[in-house]
Amino acid sequence: MNEFNEKKIEFKKSISFPCSYLAGNTERRLYVNLNKNENNKLLISELTKNGFRRSHEHMYIPVCEGCNACISSRINIKGFKFTKSNLRVIKFNSDLSFKKNFDNSHKHYELFKNYCFERHESSQMIDMSIKEFNNFFFESKNENQVFDLVDSSNNLLGSILVDTLNDGYSAVYSFFDPYKSKRSLGKLLILKLINELKIINKPFLYLGYWIKNSQKMLYKANFNNVEFFIDGNWKNKNLTNF
Structure with a gap:
């Protein structure tokens, strides 16, 4: 994501919560709040290209302990x-x-x-x-x-x-x-x-x-x-x- 080298993007981790797709599993996400960033088209484009997904006003990627089943x-x-x-x-x-x-x-x-x-x-x-x-x-x-x-x-x-x-x-x-x-x-x-x-x-x-x-x-x-x-x-x- 070279386009963002000069600007700090704040990534945060969510708490763990029940997985929506695999019963019995828990999910945790690394996410970015889009409301705190400018030029969202470029940001969304670059993050999507690097495996992230948008949900409402956040871009996220799963960082679940012991599971890597989600594949972009x-x-x-x-x-x-x-x-x-x-x-x-x-x-x-x-x-x-x-x-x-x-x-x-x-x-x-x-x-x-x-x-x-x-x-x-x-x-x-x-x-x-x-x-x-x-x-x-x-x-x-x-x-x-x-x-x-x-x-x-x-x-x-x-x-x-x-x-x-x-x-x-x-x-x-x-x-x-x-x-x-x-x-x-x-x-x-x-x-x-x-x-x-x-x-x-x-x-x-x-x-x-x-x-x-x-x-x-x-x-x-x-x-x-x-x-x-x-x-x-x-x-x-x-x-x-x-």
């Missing part, structure tokens, strides 16, 4: 090729539009709540008020964008928040209609982002942490041309032991 993942767009399975998902959803969002409405919060109740009932996200949701999803001071999946009647089927980085996008959070499983909306959101990055000629889509033994995380490793951040370097999944 990203898709290398240049070498990405849509598989037959990818193309089937895109074709099946050809009636949907993928577009930038400029309006935070109650329909986003309602869909978010439905998604949490059906897919992540034990998550702390489920307790978010509409004000907290809007602050997180639409009113962040960081440079980000929201993309929506809508049908021909302008019904909202999915939404994804991404940080805009110097080298691409970082997928921060997504939610979608949990009752339309045949559409594979979670996968579709990622495929649409990949296409957006191809259009604007940016090289990477960061997917956050991948955990081998977490069912919730398995989808990330199934994308074409995925890279993992291992020992300070990004390595293609095919060149690792995972």
Whole structure:
């Protein structure tokens, strides 16, 4: 992170708390408060490239005692090729539009709540008020964008928040209609982002942490041309032991 050699960044360690992904484990984080730093786009870009992840107004990386299961993942767009399975998902959803969002409405919060109740009932996200949701999803001071999946009647089927980085996008959070499983909306959101990055000629889509033994995380490793951040370097999944 040479860009920050001349400026001190204050890193702190959190207390230990129950892990959200591996039952029985505890988690501890090394984090940076973004509200105390200038030029957050550059900071978020550099920290993301070095294995960090954004949560609300913090960038963090796990520093858990006795566990290193969380591995940062990203898709290398240049070498990405849509598989037959990818193309089937895109074709099946050809009636949907993928577009930038400029309006935070109650329909986003309602869909978010439905998604949490059906897919992540034990998550702390489920307790978010509409004000907290809007602050997180639409009113962040960081440079980000929201993309929506809508049908021909302008019904909202999915939404994804991404940080805009110097080298691409970082997928921060997504939610979608949990009752339309045949559409594979979670996968579709990622495929649409990949296409957006191809259009604007940016090289990477960061997917956050991948955990081998977490069912919730398995989808990330199934994308074409995925890279993992291992020992300070990004390595293609095919060149690792995972």
